[in-house]
Amino acid sequence: MGQKFDEALLKAVDFAFDTLGESCRKALYFHLRTTFHVRKREIPKKVGEFDKALRLIFKDGAVFLERLILERLVEGLGVEFNEKRSLDFVGTVLRIRDMVWERESLLMVSNVDAVVVTKGGRGGEEV
C-alpha cells in the first residue's frame, strides 16, 4: 500500500536534488550510500537517517532542500497538508504518509462496498 507514497517521495527527493544541478545530485546519492548507508530506494524507510545526512552536509541550508521535497511530495500525492502542529521534516513526512495510507484504506473500503452493491444489484451472486 505504501508504494505510491514511496515513489512520490523518491520523485520529490530527485526533484529537490536536481535543482542543485546534475553533479550535485550524483554526489548526494553517492555520499548518502557510501558515507551514510542510505541507498536511494531506502530513503522512504530511512527518513530519519536521510534527514540527519542532509543536515550534516548542508547544516541550516538543509531546510531549503527539505522544504522543496515536502512541497513536491504534497503536490505529487495530491494531499492537502494543513497541520496545526509544528513538525520537523521527519514528522511531516510521516504525517503525510499516514494521511495517504488513511486515504487509500478508505478507498479500498469504499471499493469493497461498491462491489457488494453491484453484485447484489445484478442478483446473480450471493455475497
Next chain:
Amino acid sequence: MKHRARILVIDDDDGIRKTLSKILENRGYLVEALENGRQAIEASNKRFFNVALIDIRLSDMEGTELLERLRETEPKLVKIIITGYGSLQNAIEAVNKGADGYVLKPFDAKELLAMIEKHLKKQRENMEYSDRKVAKYIETRVKQIELEKWKERAK
C-alpha cells in the same frame, strides 16, 4: 539527450501568444502560453522555466509587478519584457525591476530568438558554475564529516 529549455509566454493577446508559441516551438523549445500574471505565478511555482516573455500590460497586473514576483519565486528565470509602448522609460523601469532584456512590438523573430539563445547560454554557464561549486562543497563537507567520525572512533 539534449535538454529542451522551457519558455513561459505571458500575454493577454491570443494572437501574440499563438505567434510566439509557434516561433519558439519551431526552434525546439517547450512553451507554455498564459494570459495573465496569476496563471504565470502558479505555473512557475509548479515547474522550472528557463525564460519568461512578459507583456508589459497584463489584464490582472503590470508586467513589471509580475517581474518582481517571479524574481522572488524563481531567481534563475530569465525575464524578457515585451512592450508595444516602446518608450525608453518603460524599458528602463522594466530593467530596474529585474528584466534581463526587452523587445519591442512588432518584434523581429530572429532578434528575439537570438536574445533568448544568448540568455540561455549565460544561464547554462551560471548553472554549471553553481553546480560545480555546490558539488565541491558537498565533497569537502563529507570529508570533514568522515574525519570527525574517525576522530570520534579513535577517542
